[in-house]
Amino acid sequence: MQQLLKSRGFLALLTLLIVGTLGGLALWTMRGTASPAPSQPPFTLWLHLADATERNVTVSLDLERDSGGNPILAATYTPTKPGFHLYSIDLPLEGASGLGRPTQLELAAQTLLSPRGPVSTDAVAFPDESISVSQPLLIYPEGPVTLRLPITLPASATPLSERVTVSYMTCNTVQGLCMPPVIGKELEITIPAALLGAAE
Numbered sequence: 001m002q003q004l005l006k007s008r009g010f011l012a013l014l015t016l017l018i019v020g021t022l023g024g025l026a027l028w029t030m031r032g033t034a035s036p037a038p039s040q041p042p043f044t045l046w047l048h049l050a051d052a053t054e055r056n057v058t059v060s061l062d063l064e065r066d067s068g069g070n071p072i073l074a075a076t077y078t079p080t081k082p083g084f085h086l087y088s089i090d091l092p093l094e095g096a097s098g099l100g101r102p103t104q105l106e107l108a109a110q111t112l113l114s115p116r117g118p119v120s121t122d123a124v125a126f127p128d129e130s131i132s133v134s135q136p137l138l139i140y141p142e143g144p145v146t147l148r149l150p151i152t153l154p155a156s157a158t159p160l161s162e163r164v165t166v167s168y169m170t171c172n173t174v175q176g177l178c179m180p181p182v183i184g185k186e187l188e189i190t191i192p193a194a195l196l197g198a199a200e
Contacts, residue, residue, distance in 0.1 A: 042067050043074070043148070049189040052166075055179040056080050059166050061187055063195070064148070070116070073151050075105045077168050078144040084170045084179075086145050088125035088138035096135035101169035101181040103140075105147040108163040108186070116150035130173050139173075156196040162189050 049061040057077055064072040077086055087095075091102040103121075107113050123145045125138040154160065169181035 043072060046071070047191070047195060049191075050164075050187045052185065052187055053080065054182050054185065055170070056084060057086070057168055057170050057179075057182070059168075059185075059187070061164060061189060063191065066150070071151050071153050073105070073107075073113075073149045073164065074146055075148075075164075075166055076144055076146045077103055077166075079142070079170050081172075083142060083172045083174060085139050085142045085173065086168055086170055088140060089119060089121055089147065090125065091138055092135070096137040097133040099131065099133060099137055100139070100171070101167060101183065103145060103147065103169075104165075104167040105149055106165045106167075107149075107151075108165060111162055112154045112156075112160060113162055114152040114154075116152055119147050119149045121148070122146045128173060139171075153191065153196050157193055159193050160191045160196055162191070163187065164189055 043064045043066055045062055046065050047063040049063055051061070052059050057079055060076045060078070062074045062076070064074045066072055079086070086103045087100040089103050091100055093102065095101055105119055107115065121140075123140040125140055128137040128139045131137055163186045165184045165186050167181070167183045167185065169179065171178035
């Protein structure tokens with residue numbers, strides 16, 4: 001009788017262990033598939049165009065290609081000091097209640113380059129909750145942020161000289177320190193004729 005009770009107890013314990021394991025696996029599977037991480041289209045470097053550093057941020061301009069071979073103008077904004085962040089591209093031009101300035105990448109007024117779509121970013125902005133304002137003060141995580149503008153290149157037998165404008169502002173929330181904004185800074189770029197021919 002005691003052996004029977006022991007065997008029944010063992011079977012009950014074994015059943016609980018199996019059910020618990022299966023339940024844990026099911027929960028792990030649900031958690032693993034509920035919110036997949038967003039994926040970025042693959043971009044390949046085609047040509048490095050320019051670099052410029054001002055007010056604690058280095059801007060690197062590159063010509064990239066997307067997965068379909070289409071040209072992309074990419075600008076990477078990298079704070080030169082740790083702890084500094086940039087502001088969202090969706091921030092109003094004058095900031096949120098006058099605070100911050102949007103990170104921007106724009107073509108010059110007179111240009112032979114044509115945009116094929118809106119500017120996108122590889123970073124996710126979030127509200128800066130350390131400051132109380134009437135509008136959300138959207139910032140990016142500390143570190144570099146890349147903006148990408150799909151463009152169309154003109155056909156040309158000679159190199160193409162163009163100007164691109166960038167705007168940004170960087171702050172350190174912990175230190176309460178902000179650099180003055182850089183607005184409409186022009187960067188000169190040159191695209192070789194060989195790449196323009198390849199874009200036909």
